[in-house]
Amino acid sequence: MLRDISSGKADIEMDIQPATYKQAFNHLIELYPGFAEHFDPESARPRSYLSIFRNSEQLTDFSATICLLDLDELLIVPALAGG
């Protein structure tokens, strides 16, 4: 449900150095500024209705030191309630 922000793209590849969660967040906002309102701009922590997963693990620590490895995948999962 966030794909309107990313022009319909489900996946966005990034080549960033050094690769940290914060760098990835900054790059995402540069590419698609519409994501900014869904995160705290200072901490890059997502709003409470979003969960972030690094590969299959839910991220709960959004500190600037969280490093990403080559081919790591960050998944943004919004709250859904459609029934």
Next chain:
Amino acid sequence: MNRLPDLTPEDYSIYEWQMWVSSFGELGQRKLKNASVLISRCGGVGGVVALQLAAAGIGNMIIAHAGNVRHSDLNRQLLMTHDWIGKPRSESIQRRLTEFNPRMKLKVVDQNISEDNAEELVSQVDIVVDCAPLFQERFAMNSQCVAQRKPLVECAMYELEAQITSMLPGQTPCLQCLYPEVPAIWKRQFPVFGAVAGTIACLAAMETIKIVAQIGQPLFGKLLRCDLNSMSFKTLQIQRRTDCNCCSHLY
């Protein structure tokens, strides 16, 4: 523990093919016959959950769904019929499910789940399947499942995306671990194909059967994300929130 009900000759003839599932068998069928489920809302998702569980032979079902049948229900809500437009959804649900499985004990409540009725409704069942379109309803049910230590199958969809997890209070994250507040992003009306709703509903019915019959590996602590645009399915580990307003007291 209550003695499990025996199967009748009619039960054997109807459920024979699923009792061939080796992990399920006759014992699984008797557990299902003994079980009671609450399904919150019986729309695109809940209607298919109800149909699948009725087909599988669950013994007791309570459904909560208010309002009258509308034209806009009919692209996905398989228990609503054209001839019932303008009449109570609860009557359409009762009629359709009773035609399908007259052996099942069915109670259809002409109300949606709220903080006023959740405690009473959850107290009457063994397991809850959450298919409500509003987080206020989902939170009321989650809160009661936590309070009464009942398992909750939590499923939802939007457009061509869907997700499901199973929650066991005291052992897995609860819904408010996942979303601590009513999400401001969610709107009551959402884009939906019946086939997407039905896809996640079938998975929810299977989760319910697995939990009741104690077979397989339910999605406890795991969120299955389904993207039907690309047909990619991912299983994600979800975390308990240590400061959760709803369930942190259980740990």
